[in-house]
Amino acid sequence: MFxxxxxxxxxxxxxxxxxxxxFIAAELAIIYALHVKDPVQQxxxxxxxxxxxxxxxxxxxxxxxxxWELTAITSVFLIWAVRTDRAMTIGxxxxxxxxxxxxxxxxxxxxxxxxxxxxxxxxxGIESLGGQLILVAFGIKAAFPFLHNWLQDSYPEATETxxxxxxxxxxxxxxxxxxxxYAGTEMLIxxxxxxxxxxxxxxxxxxxxxxxxxxxLNNQLGFMVVGIGIGTELSIxxxxxxxxxxxxxxxxxxxxxxAVLYRVGTVKASELGGLYKSMPWTTVFCIIGAASISxxxxxSGFVTKSMILTAxxxxxxxxxxxxxxxxxxxxxxxxxxxxxxxxxxxxxQGHKVREAPVNMLIAMGLASSLCIFIGVFPAPLYALxxxxxxxxxxxxxxxxxxxxxxxxxxxAFAVLMRTGLYPDETPSTNLDTDWxxxxxxxxxxxxFGKSLAEFQDELARWGQMGVGFILDRAFQYHxxxxxxxxxxxxxxxxxxVLILLGGYLIVYFI
Amino acid sequence: MIEAFPPGFILIAGAFVSLAIPARxxxxxxxxLPMWRCLATL
Numbered sequence: 408m409f410x411x412x413x414x415x416x417x418x419x420x421x422x423x424x425x426x427x428x429x430f431i432a433a434e435l436a437i438i439y440a441l442h443v444k445d446p447v448q449q450x451x452x453x454x455x456x457x458x459x460x461x462x463x464x465x466x467x468x469x470x471x472x473x474x475w476e477l478t479a480i481t482s483v484f485l486i487w488a489v490r491t492d493r494a495m496t497i498g499x500x501x502x503x504x505x506x507x508x509x510x511x512x513x514x515x516x517x518x519x520x521x522x523x524x525x526x527x528x529x530x531x532g533i534e535s536l537g538g539q540l541i542l543v544a545f546g547i548k549a550a551f552p553f554l555h556n557w558l559q560d561s562y563p564e565a566t567e568t569x570x571x572x573x574x575x576x577x578x579x580x581x582x583x584x585x586x587x588x589y590a591g592t593e594m595l596i597x598x599x600x601x602x603x604x605x606x607x608x609x610x611x612x613x614x615x616x617x618x619x620x621x622x623x624l625n626n627q628l629g630f631m632v633v634g635i636g637i638g639t640e641l642s643i644x645x646x647x648x649x650x651x652x653x654x655x656x657x658x659x660x661x662x663x664x665x666a667v668l669y670r671v672g673t674v675k676a677s678e679l680g681g682l683y684k685s686m687p688w689t690t691v692f693c694i695i696g697a698a699s700i701s702x703x704x705x706x707s708g709f710v711t712k713s714m715i716l717t718a719x720x721x722x723x724x725x726x727x728x729x730x731x732x733x734x735x736x737x738x739x740x741x742x743x744x745x746x747x748x749x750x751x752x753x754x755x756q757g758h759k760v761r762e763a764p765v766n767m768l769i770a771m772g773l774a775s776s777l778c779i780f781i782g783v784f785p786a787p788l789y790a791l792x793x794x795x796x797x798x799x800x801x802x803x804x805x806x807x808x809x810x811x812x813x814x815x816x817x818x819a820f821a822v823l824m825r826t827g828l829y830p831d832e833t834p835s836t837n838l839d840t841d842w843x844x845x846x847x848x849x850x851x852x853x854x855f856g857k858s859l860a861e862f863q864d865e866l867a868r869w870g871q872m873g874v875g876f877i878l879d880r881a882f883q884y885h886x887x888x889x890x891x892x893x894x895x896x897x898x899x900x901x902x903x904v905l906i907l908l909g910g911y912l913i914v915y916f917i
Numbered sequence: 918m919i920e921a922f923p924p925g926f927i928l929i930a931g932a933f934v935s936l937a938i939p940a941r942x943x944x945x946x947x948x949x950l951p952m953w954r955c956l957a958t959l
């Protein structure tokens with residue numbers, strides 16, 4: 408294309424590990440959605456997975472852009488498939504932001520191609536304008552702070568099966584793209600650390616449990632972004648491994664909440680509780696997912712997250728390491744305890760429902776098995792990582808540090824619950840930064856428009872007055888009975904001409 | 918010849934081809950065929 412060769416299939420270790428996990432996620436999501444007979448969801452789900460896989464194996468920026476946009480266009484149907492006005496509005500917001508990311512990617516790619524003369528998608532860096540634009544494009548999809556709201560806005564509003572697809576691909580595609588293009592970019596360490604910390608506060612006060620998971624997803628992406636920012640072999644391995652494990656346990660958690668939504672019709676913590684009696688298998692699978700994301704030993708989160716923490720401490724990033732440790736405790740708080748506690752235990756709301764459909768249970772069972780398998784036998788996963796691995800997760804220090812952290816986080820939850828200090832689960836709207844563009848900006852625009860209209864009216868009034876004044880004066884001097892309309896005598900006219908000629912002669916001689 | 922196509926294309930094509938499959942079999946088709954062909958390319 409325009410003298411450049413497009414590479415639609417580039418397979419190396421970095422793309423392969425993301426390709427494999429995308430296949431696993433797609434298979435799990437398809438099994439989970441086997442009961443769905445809606446062709447819109449079925450086609451959109453598989454096409455979305457295909458677009459994500461295509462993007463991961465794209466070897467050039469133009470192919471990446473095409474698949475990048477395809478992920479946006481195909482995935483929005485998983486939100487629209489809810490078929491409500493609210494879903495339509497949210498879907499349009501989601502599409503606008505995702506397509507905006509694609510436009511930035513294309514602009515950045517064209518600038519970069521102009522600067523470097525190469526279309527290859529390799530290390531980009533932030534030194535050039537093209538690189539900076541592409542970083543913002545990736546940042547939107549990776550849900551960087553202040554660019555993250557589309558995630559919490561859209562994922563909880565998709566269909567119960569659609570969210571499982573959504574949780575797997577878009578954000579992890581961005582993580583892959585960051586690992587490919589911006590490994591070792593120090594700015595990402597701080598961005599990632601911020602991403603791990605701020606969602607914790609939102610997740611704790613959020614009532615919608617699928618939105619809690621969306622905040623938790625944001626937090627987990629932060630760990631991966633930190634790993635990419637550190638840029639060592641261990642940290643890149645950690646980011647890739649954590650993405651792999653995260654896709655599976657996050658899918659599992661969204662599956663369990665999807666099963667609750669499917670059976671009960673709500674995932675609001677204030678309306679749930681006591682479901683362990685009627686949905687025991689879903690409860691067990693949810694707890695496995697919650698324990699995995701929290702980083703319990705013998706589960707997948709432990710063997711991947713600890714790689715990033717170790718890379719941070721090895722590199723002397725002590726502030727980042729402390730923030731990651733706080734974020735780990737926060738994950739335990741909102742995903743490890745809050746999700747299973749409020750959905751399946753807590754106050755029994757008396758919901759008498761059936762267990763989730765068999766296909767949902769099979770998908771959750773397979774995902775749980777993978778969480779346990781990776782946690783107990785991490786070697787096969789490590790063999791897939793981009794760099795050769797010399798890392799032992801099960802050291803005494805790692806295990807004790809993590810167990811202490813989890814135990815104190817659980818203790819904090821228990822104390823806060825007993826003392827009534829834990830935020831109440833009540834229906835509410837929590838303000839996030841999307842308030843700026845969803846409320847403040849429209850109000851400012853409306854206010855500016857109103858002021859502009861008033862100014863325009865005033866201007867028109869003054870204009871009319873001015874024109875009226877001119878017309879009056881013109882009528883006064885040029886009207887039928889005006890002074891200038893009089894018939895002047897010849898002598899008077901000759902006198903005027905004489906005066907003018909005299910004036911001209913004086914000026915000429917001067 | 919199908920191996921010449923990148924795996925992403927196979928999945929996207931599989932998604933649209935699945936529309937020609939009866940609804941009750943569509944899920945099974947999506948589960949097996951595109952994934953199998955896709956993995957075969959890798």
